[in-house]
Amino acid sequence: MESQQQRGGVMGRKLVETLRIREPQDVFTRLSETFAIARWSIQPAEVGFVAEADFCALSAQAKAMGASSPCRHYCLDALTEVVQDLFPMSRLKVHETLWEGERCRVEVR
Numbered sequence: 001m002e003s004q005q006q007r008g009g010v011m012g013r014k015l016v017e018t019l020r021i022r023e024p025q026d027v028f029t030r031l032s033e034t035f036a037i038a039r040w041s042i043q044p045a046e047v048g049f050v051a052e053a054d055f056c057a058l059s060a061q062a063k064a065m066g067a068s069s070p071c072r073h074y075c076l077d078a079l080t081e082v083v084q085d086l087f088p089m090s091r092l093k094v095h096e097t098l099w100e101g102e103r104c105r106v107e108v109r
Contacts, residue, residue, distance in 0.1 A: 015027075015082060015086075016086060019031070019034060021086065023087075024048075024049075024083050024086075024087045024090045024108050025042045025049050025051065025108070027079060027082050027083050027086070028040040028042060028051040028079065028106075029042060031079075032053075036057070037056060037057050037058050037075075038053040038055065038056040038057070038058070038075065038104065039053055039054055039055040039056075040052065040053045041053075041054075045107065045109075047109050048090070048107065048108045048109040049107075049108055050105060050106070050107050050108070051104075051105075051106045051108060052103050052104065052105050052106075053098065053103060053104040054098075054102075054103050055098075056071075056075070056098045056104060058070045058074060058075065059071060059097070059098045059099055059104075060098075062099075063099070069097070069099040069100075070099075071097040071098070071099050071104070075104075076092075076094055076097070076104075076106070079092070079106070080092045083108065090108055090109065091108070091109050092106055092107070092108050093106070093107045093108075093109075094106050095107060
């Protein structure tokens with residue numbers, strides 16, 4: 001049986017090929033362009049960049065249904081895993097999410 005780490009590596013390679021991911025910020029912008037769930041924009045920072053989303057269909061839909069926050073489990077944990085698998089030196093820090101704030105704001109170094 002294939003391990004989760006092996007599946008992650010295969011998935012990462014497929015994402016790189018399919019979405020043309022070359023830099024950590026591509027993970028946010030390409031997923032945004034491809035799936036249109038969150039509207040991410042990238043701003044350069046002193047070290048790395050900041051990714052911000054002012055809209056997320058999943059978060060809005062979960063709020064409307066009275067469900068719990070999907071932010072970590074369905075989005076941010078996955079983004080973190082993909083960025084760190086593809087770019088091991090990168091680190092992500094979530095400053096705010098649309099669930100409790102006005103935007104989703106993630107710092108990537």
